[in-house]
Amino acid sequence: MDLAERIARRRVNSTAEDLVADWEKLDPSVHLDEPVGRGSVLERILDAMEPLFRGEVPSNLAVWGPQGTGKSAIVVSLLSTLTDEFTESRSRLYTATRGGETRDRVRFAYADARRTSSEHKLYYSILEHLTPESVPERGIGTETLRDRIATELAGSPGAVVAIDHVGESEAIDQASLSTMATEFENAAWITIGRSSPESLSPGEMAAQVEVPAYRTHELIDLLTVRANRGLTAGVSHAQARRIAEWADGDAHDALVALFTAAMAARESGNAQVRDADVDVAIDRASPDAVPVGRVLALSENRQTVLETLFEIPEGRRETIETTADAIAANSSLTQTTVRRFLYELADDGFLEKVRTDATPPGGGRRATRLEPRFPVAVFRQLRSLER
DNA sequence: GATCCACGGGAATACACGGATG
């Protein structure tokens, strides 16, 4: 039996289908339950939350640092653990005598500014977390929602409200949050964002925790954990190192590369990720791309537009007009709406406008072509998994 | 209790107009 035959056998026994055990574990927009390698940051946030364990509401806290440092992962994981802790310990003490009363314990809320583009949605999101009753999504005025939150907080021992991705949407920036924070008594606000809060609202935040970029070895650990959970054969240490060094401390970029490498391996029919697949992934990645999570947080119609945009042959998307035409033909939206969306998506950084070289027939202004500013392949793969 | 309807907010749509550029 020669080498080619041996390889052929292996291929039959372990096909590319077996390569990925769980795409979700590779998803750059989803956090693992337990953040990897962020112990010291977690400690510092816990320090700031210390008053909770004496039954008091802590002071406001700003968690900030560059993209892909695990800020969201840490806070989300912490909040969910705290929720469990407080609910369990309290109910163990009180349920028997008080019939599961929930109003007498500190509550936790989390809202993602990416998905809450207006004050109304933000209030809705917060209230939803604070009250056990369900909150109507429509038909309730913004003022009414605000009042309900105030009432909810007034009679309680307090709440910790975390607002993630502060500064990513215009509607919810640091400034509007500080006014909001003063409006509600009895609540501690945790803001999570990229920029240092002191430049935006001096004095508002009593405490802050800066989250530094991952060091290479931490990133290698993170990639290894993800690869072990998501890929049947994992990745080699050298491959993880290669990706980590390239990603330069950004966990999001690193995970996009890992995800892309897995896709590349599967395309070429490999049962495990080879060095060449990692090369392809790094080659395909664009350095300052928009995180996939932001794309996946867009409204359904906008995601559909992005999805179909890159299915259109290049020749048919030379101008925004023709691009919008082609997309509209494949969707329920009209051309004008698609056009509107495209301009907005470009404005928000999801797409890049590129001047075409050719001048239009009969002269005039040169057309604009749209290029992605996000990991398209990863986005499409994740979208197809949702169905 | 069933029905009606004003109200609230968001998304989609349409369109106009100013601007850039060859």
Add this chain to the structure above:
DNA sequence: CATCCGTGTATTCCCGTGGATC
């Protein structure tokens, strides 16, 4: 001038609530 770009905004549609009315 022709042609396309880019944006502001008014309008329409939709969905759901909750109080008034039958």
